[in-house]
Amino acid sequence: MGCSSCSTGKDGQPRGCKNNGTCGTDGCNKLTVFDWLSNMSLPNGEKPFDCVEVRFKNSRKEFFRNTDNLSLSIGDVVATQAQSGHDVGMVTLVGELVKVQMKRKKVDFKDESLFKVYRKASQSDIDKWQKCRGREEEIKKRAREMAILLNLQMKISDVEFQGDGSKATFYYTAEERVDFRQLIKDMAKAFSIRIEMRQIGYRQEAQRLGGIGSCGRELCCSTWLSDFxxxxxxxxxxxxxxxxxxxxxxxxxxxxxxxxxxxxxxxxxxxDFPSQDTKLYTEKGVAFCQKTDIFKATLWFSYKDDPANWHTLSKEQVQEILAKNKKKEKVASLEEYAADNSVINEKVAFENVVGQDSLTRFDRPKRGRNKRNRNKNRNRNRNRNQKGNQNKSRNSNKKRPAKNA
Structure with a gap:
């Protein structure tokens, strides 16, 4: 995902917003939502919706109530209420679209127990938050070492600090139930913070960590996919x-x-496609389906006695033969229908003349060049032998004694 202002500059940093992927338009963030109601004004007498959506580390998003009617927009860093202390996150959605998102995620927007937005984050809040974020990798590494020493069958995949630095949430994956009570005691003693362990699935782990898929793009689960x-x-x-x-x-x-x-x-x-288990009864024998091409509406059949010889039939031809078989009638052979298909000339929309779109064009052996090299070596050896023979004849003439007059 990327917004129009986040093109990369010469130094590898975003050229436009300079926020390293957390721009104010929320166009290059995880699970971003396009606010298509942002340029529409409210009807007369309507008050703006008092809830906002705030994103924390990776894909964690929560809804908070703006009780103080703060002027918030997408990209603002705010201090929010937590179970103990406060947290720091970035506003990702405001206005009426938040109500739609709350209905979609089955969150009651009339619930008075929703956490509140305290204020826009001050510089001291942001500095403390960034300092805590900088400790996460080191603490995650040490927590993994502690889990290995205790022989716990679990993988700690991510650590998230609360904005005030008083609490850290450890996300882990495990095949079975894990008794991590001793691990929590050791980590609380080593890090001097409150510890919360939260088990997640393997899909949620990929969603939080992100990455590049086999298609070459960012993972769908970490960019836009919200339900698995x-x-x-x-x-x-x-x-x-x-x-x-x-x-x-x-x-x-x-x-x-x-x-x-x-x-x-x-x-x-x-x-309306014939089944893969379809059998065709002909006078020549029973034919079985070997292969199908759904979008070309083509099937390949072969006789039971000759499985290596395939006959190409269209979907309509197979249905015609099945209709006759249903009436207990057998067709002569599959070759008659396959011959009808060979008469049809397919129109070529694109013809590769040069061969530059072939991925294996460099894998072909260069026989012409090898043949030329072989001929050059043969000619060189022949010339060398001829010169050797001439030198031998000259030497023999020099050694031959002169005849007497």
Missing amino acids: RSVSTSAARYQQLSLNPQKLAGQCGKLKCCLNYELDTYLEALK
Whole structure:
């Protein structure tokens, strides 16, 4: 994600906002929401909505009530109420759109127990907050070492300090229940702060840490995806993908969320498509389906006795044969239908003349060059042999005695 003012300069810093990815427009932040109501004025007599959305470290967002009617806008750093002390975060959404987000996340905006926004953060609040953020990596490393010494089967993935530095939340993942009471005692003694342990799933861990996916873009879960739907291997089967866990799994170790993106399109195309288990009965024998191409509406069949020889049929032809088989009629052979397909000439929309779009064009052996080198070496050796023979003949002539007159 990136806003229009965050293009990179020569020194690697953002050229426009100079805020290292936390610009005031909230265009390059995690799970950003576009405020499409920002340029619209409220009707007469309507008061602005008194709740705001505040983002803390990574993807953690919470809603707070603006009881003092502070003039807040997106990008303002504010001090908010916490269970004990105060926290510091950045405003990511204001106005009527906050009410829509609260309904979407099932948060009651009429609840009077919502935490409040104290004030806009002062410079001392920001300095203390940045100092605490600077200690997080060191404390996370030491906490991992303590967990290893106690032989705890857990992975501490992230640490988040409260804005006033009085509390730290440790996010961890584990396969089973972990007894970390001794770990909390050791960390509280070593760091002199209050400790809170919070278990998260592997998808939530990838959401918090972020990263680059196999597609080359930032992870969907850390940029815009807010709900994690279950992904099953049937989604890969419907899309005819190879069931290779190394390719289908994301950085969280689970199946990629993007497998669900095009699943509805495939299911819609498969509604009137013959099944993969379809059998065609011909006078030549029974034919089985070997391969299907959903978007080209093409199927490949082979006889039971000759599985290596495939015949290409269209979806309509297969349905026609199935209709005859349903009436207990057998067609002559599949070759008749495959011959009809060979007559149709496909229109080529693009023809690669130069071959520059091939990814494997540099892998081809350069036979012409090797042949030229081989001929050069052969000619060089032949010339060398000829010169050697001439030198031998000259030497033999010099050694031969002169004839008497």
